[in-house]
Each structure stands twice: as structure tokens, then as C-alpha cells.
Amino acid sequence: MMQSRTHNCNQLRLSDAGQQVQLCGWMENVREVGANFAFVVLRDFYGTTQVVIETEDMMNIVKSVNKESTLCVVGTVRERDSKNSKLPTGDIEIVPSAITILGRCQHNELPFQVNRSREADELTRLKHRYLDLRNPEVKNNIILRCNVVAALRQAMTEQGFLEITTPILTASSPEGARDYLVPARNHPGKFYALPQAPQQFKQLLMTSGFDRYFQIAPCFRDEDARADRSPGEFYQLDMEMAFASQEDVFAVCEEVLPPIFAKFGKYDIASSAPFMRIPFMEAMETYGSDKPDLRIALTVQDATESLASCGFGPFEGNVVKAIVVNEFTQTRKFIDKLMSDVEIQSGNKGYWFRLDENGEVVGGIAKFVSPIKDAVVEALGLKAGDFVGLTAGKKLAAQKTAGVLRQKLGTSVPGLMNAEQYSxxxxxxxxxxxxxxxxxxxxxxxxxxxxxxxxxxxxxxxxxxxxxxxxxxxxxxxxxxxxxxxxxxxxxxxxxxxxxxxxxxxxxxxxxxxxxxxxxxxxxxxxxxxxxxIAPGVDRMVMLLAGEESIREIIPFPMNKNAQDIMMDAPGTVGQKQLDELHIALVPVEE
Structure with missing residues (x-):
């Protein structure tokens, strides 16, 4: 027996027909089909069960509460006439003899339908996160996170690492991102800082004689949010090894991570050990990024020698990079949007031309390329139907813009990206x-x-x-x-x-x-x-495993993009007494 329940809402099957049971959960939905006849969907953490209302007494109870109220239902399991093969409990229903209201939802209108909460705007979801988390789709991301963390702990322990927690209150670090500062009440004018990472402490553990350390470490950085970075607080699988080389670290990561991605990932294909190794300079030249997405079947070529002197102003005296897409069939409208997106994301313009079915240069900067077509075709290995995307500028700018162009092409042109894998x-x-x-x-x-x-x-x-x-x-x-x-x-x-x-x-x-x-x-x-x-980010890892685009989808109580917890109203103001105890005086902010 679980608490006040005999079963959970995902447990009963046809073999349980005739049993007297007690279930507890949220009233997800009510569908009335007659004066005293209705179907109620009862939902708990584990799943849903249908309850059939067939008496006036039971109907009066159900009608007296709003959706998302919590109920205790005592009744008999019976076989459903109309089965639902999509549900584990779809062969049975509960005929109640008693319904008790455990927690009344006092709102006639919910801010969103729980099972469709992800369709609501982010502000509403974060403000009512406790409702958002009732959505099984959202809840499953948090369950995934719990399971991944447990698997990481087990794997690290099996590798001989000790889990050691390091201080949360520490000294401000002069390098890296901005610190979150904590005033020290007993030391006027002095501050602790929340750790940006346990970097110094884990190195000190190595000097203390510990051989292998790890922890699921909370890290605090006062920095802006991104899709793959939560503002304020994040977690990482922090590890350090004594008497170790780069090869030792690689060996541990390549032993620990692939099985976890294989077990919990959305995709069933992942790189096996050893992972590809790419020198930084080569990554920038070949992919235009030091974090290349190897699922994209495109590389960057250097076109400086063949195009820098073509007479096109932005190329003069600059490095020119090219990306070639074979058998390109996208429209001019697509190309215009592609170039606009590249400029917005990188801050630099992209350029282009293509070869038509006859091998003639058309579109974009064609008039500058046509006079030297043969040399360009040979240098870039072009053939009829190819599209050439170009970037230019100082070396690093040309590389990074090419990286953005490569990413945009890979994710928007069909056939250029084998997305369903972990590379x-x-x-x-x-x-x-x-x-x-x-x-x-x-x-x-x-x-x-x-x-x-x-x-x-x-x-x-x-x-x-x-x-x-x-x-x-x-x-x-x-x-x-x-x-x-x-x-x-x-x-x-x-x-x-x-x-x-x-x-x-x-x-x-x-x-x-x-x-x-x-x-x-x-x-x-x-x-x-x-x-x-090394310290792989737990939040980013789970985001990849869940196939989510935003890191906020896998954090139980995330902040918004401005590092605000709008559910708890943090950061907030504090009273003068607290400020006085901490020896803090507030200075008005100039408009």
C-alpha cells in the first residue's frame, strides 16, 4: 500500500477487475454524457485512470470541484466497454463508491490547459511552474534529469572516483564571469562569493592526496541567458584526477558518457570511443567554429586566392571563405532569408552565387565571378547545380561567419544533416x-x-x-x-x-x-x-538527451532570460533591518 492509496493511476489492469481499490490524484478532465453519467480522468505522477460516474451522489461531488482539484476515489475495478489501446490502463475503469476532496482548486479558469502547457507563453509557464510541471511531457524531462544524474554518479563511482562536496560560500575569483556576492554579517565590508565552479577546490583536493574526485557541482555565474545556458545557476559533472594526462581524462569520459547517451538519449546512434579529435585551428578552418556540429555534411573552404581579387569590394584585402552545396534547388526567397539570418546572428554579411544547369554563374555576385569562372570552378571543385555561400573579413570574422552559414545551411536544406544521432x-x-x-x-x-x-x-x-x-x-x-x-x-x-x-x-x-x-x-x-x-554540463547534457532546444525545459524551476524567478518574485527587496545588519546602504540608480 502506498500512503492512502492501494494503487497508483498507471497500475491497474484487466486482471484487477473486481478488486476494491483506492486511488488519489488530480481531476484532469470531466466529460458529462448524461444527467448522472460522466467520465472523470484521474491523474497522478504515474499516469491516468478513468473513473465512471453513475449516481447522483457521485455526480454532485464531481460537479462541486474545479479541474485540477485533488481527489481520493474508492471504488471497484471493472472492464471498460470502450477500451483505449493508447493507455496502459485503457482496458479498465473505476466505479466509485466514495469520492473525497483532498485539495480544492479554487480557480474556475486555469492559466493554461495542463496537458498543453507548452503551448502557453514562457512568462505564464514560469509564473505557474507548479502547474506546468503537472504536464507529463514536462515532468518526464525532470525524471530524465534525475535518472541521468543517478547514472552519472554510479558510473563515476565505478570508475574509482569519490564524491566530495566543496564549499558554496567562498572567496571572489578575479577571473571568469561576474560573481554573485554574499555580504558577511560578522565582517563588515567583506563578502563571500558563490563559486563560479569548484576549480580551485578540486585542484586543492589533488594536492591533498585524493586521487579521483567528482561531484554534481552547483555553479553560480552572473551572466546573461542563452538557449544552452541558464542564467545564475547551473550544474556540472565536475571531476579531477591526480597523476593524470589528457589521455586519462578522455578515457574516463569516453567510458562514462556513451552508455548514458545510449540508454537515455532520444536518438539511438552515438559516437563510440575514441571520439574524433580536432585541433582548434583546424576546427576554425574546416567548420568555422570551435564547437562544430559534425552531423552536418558541409565543410568550409578557403577561397581567398581565387576570389579576393575578383573586384568585389568586400573581398578586397580580406580572407574569403566558401561553402559549397551540391545539387542546390532552393528558391531565391530561401537564399535571401538565409543571408539575412546569417547577418543577424554573426553581425557580418554573407554572399553567394550558383552554377545553373549549364554550368553558368548566376545570382548574387555572379558578375564578379563570371570573368574568372574557370579558375573558381577548379579551385572549389564546382559542377553544374552547385550553390556557393561566401563570407569575408579578417580571418577570424570570416571563419566565424562561415560557421554560422554552415549551421544555417545544414539545418535548413534537406539532406545535409543526419540529425538523429549524438556526434x-x-x-x-x-x-x-x-x-x-x-x-x-x-x-x-x-x-x-x-x-x-x-x-x-x-x-x-x-x-x-x-x-x-x-x-x-x-x-x-x-x-x-x-x-x-x-x-x-x-x-x-x-x-x-x-x-x-x-x-x-x-x-x-x-x-x-x-x-x-x-x-x-x-x-x-x-x-x-x-x-x-573536466566538467561536462549536466543541464546541457540532459537538454541534448531530451532533444530540447531550450535549457529551461529540463530545469525544475528555471529563471527567465533576465535571471528572474517570477514564481518566487526573486530577486526581491529586503527590509532596512536586514540591510543594517549587513552594513549595506543602497545607492539610488541613475535613470
Whole structure:
């Protein structure tokens, strides 16, 4: 017996006919077909069961409550005359002898029909999330999330990792996104910060002698929302390994993730180990992105040599990239929208031409291409019926715009994308340094605590001028699936001397490192093991497994795009007494 129930609403079958049962749930729907005759759909967490009203007493009870009220139904199971093969309980119904109202819905009109809540606008859904979650389709995403997290925990434990929780209240970190700050009542003028990630703590665990650590870690970053990123709070499968290399991290991820995607994913095809490895520079050249969607059967070609001098102004003195689509049959209206979408998303224009059935250049910038048709056809390997999408600009801008064009073509032209699969790859060999857009000086490209490839020897070669710092790579890697970056990771720079030298190249000295990262630097001076780690995003992983486009669909109580919880009215105001206790004075915001 479960609580006050003998069965749940997805449990009874024809073999239970004649039994006296007690069910509890929400009154999902009522269909009256006579004076004292009606069908009631009772829904609980597990499913639905039909209840047949055949007496005046039972009808009066049902008529006295609104939909979504909670009821307890005591009655007899019988075989249905009109069976519903689409429902597990479709062969039976309940004839009630007693109906008790457990929780009355006091609203005649619901903000949306529960089973169609996903058709409502997002504001209404988030405000009434407790109703939205009653929708089995929404609820199933949360169940999926629970099952995936449980499977990840089991798999990591089987791999010899210990689950260790790290602090939520910590020190503000000088790098990365904005911190969420928490005023310290007993320390006026000082603040804790919610962790952007457990990065320093997990590295400290390695120096403490723990060999393999993981946790389903909450992370807090004050940043804007995106389709694949929730503002404020998110969760990641955080892991770190002592005496480990990049290969060790790859081996664990390739052992843990494919079975979980195979078991819980919407698609039954997934990359098997080893995942494809693509150097960062190659990814940008070939796919126009450092998180390529390998399901799309298109690559980017360099067309600078053949087209930069064709007389078309935007190409002059710039890098030109091309994407060729064979047997292209889309309309001019389609092309115009495609180019408009590319410009909106990338901020840069796209260009095009095509070869007609006779192999003549038509459309777009055809008048600039026609005089050099033969050279272009040879350079790009074109044939009659091909479409050529083009981008231009400084190298990085041309690459990124081509990446957007590739993605738009792949998702909108039939036959270019094998969508129903999970395609994994590793992006490796990220640049250690770059020139800052504003400063024009050398800066860290990504994680400053990654081990530079070649260690101290490489840094000394930069210092003495025998190595170009922009060519130095780091032992850093990203895990990508279906065009979504699941995680960044790295072999850590565990040697204080190498760490100081790496920072000196960006004009920060030993004192700066000690001041900004005192615990980690000091710990490393006591003998740190080589260590490496990664942290795949749980939210993004479940989003992919569920086949959802928005990450908010797989979070129980998500914030909106402005990092507001409109159901709980957060962030909200607090009283003056609380402000005084925390030694906080509010300053009016200028209009």
C-alpha cells in the first residue's frame, strides 16, 4: 500500500477487475454524457485512470470541484466497454463508491490547459511552474534529469572516483564571469562569493592526496541567458584526477558518457570511443567554429586566392571563405532569408552565387565571378547545380561567419544533416595566448592555469624570442556534442615556477599570482601531483538527451532570460533591518 492509496493511476489492469481499490490524484478532465453519467480522468505522477460516474451522489461531488482539484476515489475495478489501446490502463475503469476532496482548486479558469502547457507563453509557464510541471511531457524531462544524474554518479563511482562536496560560500575569483556576492554579517565590508565552479577546490583536493574526485557541482555565474545556458545557476559533472594526462581524462569520459547517451538519449546512434579529435585551428578552418556540429555534411573552404581579387569590394584585402552545396534547388526567397539570418546572428554579411544547369554563374555576385569562372570552378571543385555561400573579413570574422552559414545551411536544406544521432568530438590544442582586442598586448586566450604544451621550455623560448607566443598551444580541451560545448577541461599547471613564468608573459608577476590565488599557489609549493580534469554540463547534457532546444525545459524551476524567478518574485527587496545588519546602504540608480 502506498500512503492512502492501494494503487497508483498507471497500475491497474484487466486482471484487477473486481478488486476494491483506492486511488488519489488530480481531476484532469470531466466529460458529462448524461444527467448522472460522466467520465472523470484521474491523474497522478504515474499516469491516468478513468473513473465512471453513475449516481447522483457521485455526480454532485464531481460537479462541486474545479479541474485540477485533488481527489481520493474508492471504488471497484471493472472492464471498460470502450477500451483505449493508447493507455496502459485503457482496458479498465473505476466505479466509485466514495469520492473525497483532498485539495480544492479554487480557480474556475486555469492559466493554461495542463496537458498543453507548452503551448502557453514562457512568462505564464514560469509564473505557474507548479502547474506546468503537472504536464507529463514536462515532468518526464525532470525524471530524465534525475535518472541521468543517478547514472552519472554510479558510473563515476565505478570508475574509482569519490564524491566530495566543496564549499558554496567562498572567496571572489578575479577571473571568469561576474560573481554573485554574499555580504558577511560578522565582517563588515567583506563578502563571500558563490563559486563560479569548484576549480580551485578540486585542484586543492589533488594536492591533498585524493586521487579521483567528482561531484554534481552547483555553479553560480552572473551572466546573461542563452538557449544552452541558464542564467545564475547551473550544474556540472565536475571531476579531477591526480597523476593524470589528457589521455586519462578522455578515457574516463569516453567510458562514462556513451552508455548514458545510449540508454537515455532520444536518438539511438552515438559516437563510440575514441571520439574524433580536432585541433582548434583546424576546427576554425574546416567548420568555422570551435564547437562544430559534425552531423552536418558541409565543410568550409578557403577561397581567398581565387576570389579576393575578383573586384568585389568586400573581398578586397580580406580572407574569403566558401561553402559549397551540391545539387542546390532552393528558391531565391530561401537564399535571401538565409543571408539575412546569417547577418543577424554573426553581425557580418554573407554572399553567394550558383552554377545553373549549364554550368553558368548566376545570382548574387555572379558578375564578379563570371570573368574568372574557370579558375573558381577548379579551385572549389564546382559542377553544374552547385550553390556557393561566401563570407569575408579578417580571418577570424570570416571563419566565424562561415560557421554560422554552415549551421544555417545544414539545418535548413534537406539532406545535409543526419540529425538523429549524438556526434561527439574533442577540440584540442587551444592557443595559450592571444593579442587582446583592446590592449593589443599578449593575454591568456582561455584558462590561465592550463599547462602550456612543452612546459617551461616553451615559455623560455618565447621569452628569448625563438618561439612566437601566438603559436604556443595549451594542454586544454573541449568536449563537443551536436554543436554544443558540453565542457572545457585541461591538464593543470601544477608547477609554481611554470605558473609564474606563464603569468610574467602577460605582465603579471609572482606577487600578483600570490595575491589573487594564494591558497592554490601555496599548496603547489608543498609538492603537487600532475593533475587534469573536466566538467561536462549536466543541464546541457540532459537538454541534448531530451532533444530540447531550450535549457529551461529540463530545469525544475528555471529563471527567465533576465535571471528572474517570477514564481518566487526573486530577486526581491529586503527590509532596512536586514540591510543594517549587513552594513549595506543602497545607492539610488541613475535613470
Amino acid at each position: 561527439f568530438c574533442w577540440i584540442v590544442d587551444f592557443p595559450m595566448y592571444e593579442l587582446g582586442e583592446e590592449s593589443g598586448e599578449l593575454e591568456f586566450c582561455h584558462n590561465p592555469f592550463s599547462m602550456p604544451t612543452g612546459g617551461m621550455d616553451s615559455l623560455l623560448a618565447i621569452e628569448n624570442g625563438t618561439l612566437d607566443p601566438l603559436t604556443l598551444t595549451a594542454d586544454q580541451y573541449d568536449l563537443v556534442c551536436n554543436g554544443v560545448e558540453l565542457s572545457s577541461g585541461a591538464v593543470r599547471n601544477h608547477d609554481p615556477e611554470i605558473m609564474i613564468k606563464a603569468f610574467e608573459l602577460v605582465r603579471l608577476g609572482e606577487a600578483d599570482v600570490k595575491a589573487k590565488f594564494p591558497a592554490m599557489y601555496n599548496a603547489f609549493t608543498y609538492g603537487a601531483p600532475p593533475h587534469a580534469g
